[in-house]
Amino acid sequence: MLEIQHLTKKYRKLLANDDLSFRVQDGEVAVLAGPNGAGKSTAIKCIAGLLRFQGSVTVCGHPNKSVEAKRLFGYIPEIPAPMESLTVREHLEFIARAYRVEDWQKKADVLLERLELEDKQKKLGGELSKGMQQKLSICCALLPEPKAVLLDEPLVGLDPHAIKELREMMEELRARGCSVLVSTHMLDTVRQVWDRALIMMNGKIAAERTRREMETGGESLEQLFFSITEGKGEELGSDSVHSA
């Protein structure tokens, strides 16, 4: 489980994340949506332990910056950053060694095959196209079989086959009891997989809904998104935010 409590992130005078609190249960896919500049990527980076912040973030009960938490989560960054001089397969070998993953070869083969990278195994990271770099990034994040996965705009640059595979992977992660948090502003791409939606606006969680709540209320994710981002919907603030 991923638990975020009162997460606040300031860059000098800019308040990028303002007192965010939410929870992603085991076996749940949460989508963190919002317009450009809403603070989604900053929140994901704080949760991944890459940025300093106020508040608390725990991964399966461990503080996110602890070694135990790092062992349990996988992170797919917005901008893939492969090692220029390592081959695709060596990236996975490196992750396996660094995360102490036993019997990694078969797991790596499966991931590479699913993301159509098996014929690129001897290609250097710097020679890959942006889409392939993103696929490699996904393989690296999933190889240690994490219990919580953070995906920052994961579908940008992927081809239709990879998008389909990634959606299926998210469903499999959910079925395995993994907590998945996806940051995106492309709502169409996550329509089939989300269980919980968190809409961010101006650094705050402006609304939080489960799929069941939305279906009961007859509201679509797009309607909620636009009602908030175009200022016609609920006011920002705790009154309108469903507590997690």
Add this chain to the structure above:
Amino acid sequence: MEAILYIARKQLKNSAVKLVRRPARLIAVLASAALIVWMLLDMPSNSQGRLDPAILQSGFLVWLLALGTITALASLESGSSLFRLPDVNLLFVSPVSPKTILAYGLVRQTGKTFAGFAFLLFYSGMLIDSFGITAADVVTLILGTALFLVVVQALSLLLYCVANRGPSQRAAIKAGILAVPLLAAMYVLFQARTGLSLTAVIKAAASPVLDNLPVVGWARGAVFAVMAGNLSAAALYAALTAIFLALVIFFLLKIDADYYEDVLSNAEKTFELRRAAKEKRGINVGRGKKVGSTGIGNGWGASAFFYKHLCEARRSSRFALVGGSTLLLLLVNLGVAGIMALIGSGKADPATADAMLLSGCGLSVYILFFQNASGDWSRELEKPYLYLVPEDPFRKLFWAGLSTVMKPAVDGFIVFAVLCAVLRANPFSALACALSYAAFGFLFTAGGVLGRRALGSVPNRGVTMVLYMMLLLLVMSPGIAGTLIAVFAMKAASFAGAAPLLAALPLVAWNIAASLCIFYGCRNLLSSWEN
């Protein structure tokens, strides 16, 4: 034309406003300018100079030839760097005449080249003192270099357009570019063939005959004519260069070359590089890197970083940590020894082999300071894995920094051992140099860690660089003081026996101890990306 002038005006204004809004940068710019002016005006003039003026004349020709050849060959591969991607996206598709856009590109590039070469003014003191020239002469040398480069860049654009017509044109142009330095070298060797010595080579390279070489010779001729007060000769060379530039522009516009397409590739590459730098990520600029044997093969947990670095090093060089940079270091040291031998050749007390070794070591440490910022360790900081890997931050810090610490140690021992054999120097002096070089490598790596902890990022330029240098000087000062005390106590200036090694030990020991303390003190650095 109006649109171009508007862009130029706005860009100038906005750059000035940006500078004023960043007081730290403004202070750094003003301080640098003040330092340059002070160096230029306050340097005591030495009318004689310690070195033969022929060295300056020949050295300037080599400098121009190297700059021109490298620029022309690089442009031939990837297109001119006159334009950036915003120019391509906004100007090239606009109804502004290509000629106007080309003129704008050239004028802007001239300004940038001047600004880019301003850093050379920091070396003005050395030039004034060594060659007995004036501050105005130094400015002339730098202006001459910048103007020469502008002409070369315009020529490169023309050559690139022609080369794109086919492989035979490309090969012919490449041969033509390489023929210029080759011709100059052949002339010099021919002139110096009787009694071939470094002095004879320098005299031949300084010959006014070489001022007839197109562009490069004219540029040198104009610069040294101005310095000698021979304005008619200077005007002649300047006129030849101006006519050449006019011809280049004329042909560029007449050959019906679609230079838009030709600059696009380089503009895209430059844009991607700049964006990658801003986003703190690397980009593969090299082409066709050989993969060779694959697999990291070793390491478990944090140590996987070290073995990954070794694997990456194998891709750059067959012998992993020993490669092109080792050879370059050796050449720099041989160059220092050669120059010192040349300076001392006519004197009663020529430089000893040990003095050459120590001087080379000093220069190597200076270069290492700048090289260290691009080591494995700093590249690793740009990737998220160093922060994400579930290992103790101190262990990660140690293993991720190990290859960066080992590289200068390996380089130092190889280079100074070879130099010791070549110069027949005292082995203890060579050992002292190797140990000092390795210890400085360790300290600079630790300094990078400290700089990131204290200043928030790996210092690489501007005010943070100045602060970082001051911080390092402060850290290393007890070691330097210790070595100076040892030198005076042992009267080790004679370099006899083990004296050089004993004198270097306080510095080496202090640098290692200080580095270990810094590493330990900053052990939690990798707990988050942001510091």
